[in-house]
Amino acid sequence: MKQVLTVSCKIQVTPEQVAKIDATLQAFADACEYVNKTAPPNLVNELAMQSLVYHDVRALFGLSSQLAIHAVRRVSGNRKTARHKGFDVKKFAPTSATYDVRTFSFREKDWTASLTLIGGRERFSFAIGNYQRGLLKGQNPKTATLVKRKNGTYYLNIQLESKPPTPEETGQVLGVDLGRTDIAVTSNGDKFSGQGITKIRDKHARVRAQLQYKAAKGTRSSRRRCRRLQQRLSAEERRFQTHINQGID
Structure with a gap:
């Protein structure tokens, strides 16, 4: 393949x-x-x-x-x-x-x-x-x-x-079910709560909506500031997701 x-x-x-x-x-x-x-x-x-x-x-x-x-x-x-x-x-x-x-x-x-x-x-x-x-x-x-x-x-x-x-041959297999309420549930019964990242995602969604509204109504400089803020929000969300993934690993 x-x-x-x-x-x-x-x-x-x-x-x-x-x-x-x-x-x-x-x-x-x-x-x-x-x-x-x-x-x-x-x-x-x-x-x-x-x-x-x-x-x-x-x-x-x-x-x-x-x-x-x-x-x-x-x-x-x-x-x-x-x-x-x-x-x-x-x-x-x-x-x-x-x-x-x-x-x-x-x-x-x-x-x-x-x-x-x-x-x-x-x-x-x-x-x-x-x-x-x-x-x-x-x-x-x-x-x-x-x-x-x-x-x-x-x-x-x-x-x-x-x-x-x-793939390396191994007798050890772990299944992971990804979700939103629980960010991950492993086949051996471990659960990782998605409450933290869900809270951040919901907050960022609200802030993005406000920024997009302001950018549509504002000046060129205000649109640039809105884009920078959106980029910071995305970077923060990626860092948090990486932290979660490392915890699962």
Whole structure:
């Protein structure tokens, strides 16, 4: 069984690259819209859908073969999710596109990535910190998602696959039931009361509601102060939870 970690990396773009990225994201979304409207509504099988629309998608939207396949795959996946949740797929926004090993590559020596776009291949430098560098160091990722955020910045969400370590064999097993009244109840009968953390959570919920109301009505500086206070509340809650967890351990 594989586990997947996604590393979100901001990329630096030139005006010329912005135009190519936006054109690619729009074409990818338009292709998804076309596939969704053309393929029979009840069809969710990816291969059957691809056999119906692949050549049209290539001809109409100028996508590479792999991007065209990923557009079909996204429609298939969205339809399966929609069917499970009981609603229909209605719209695809030009905010992301899926990449694989044929359309994406990562280069550690200069912390860049290469992507296939409409108009050719482009290389992008990362604007990332030590945390992302540490995760990507020595890795050879095969898949990524190009994302345009609401503020107009561009990110590459890189998926890193790994195998979890094999659990150590042991004859001792302890089950823990997590809750709110009792933060934890172990299978050997020990109970850890959740009264303290529940009190703090309820207090923080009230304070957050007040801060959000003040931030909505206040000035820019007051909103900054409210954000700082909310961050302190979250940090305090995490410290208390860590203390509880250490007590359970």
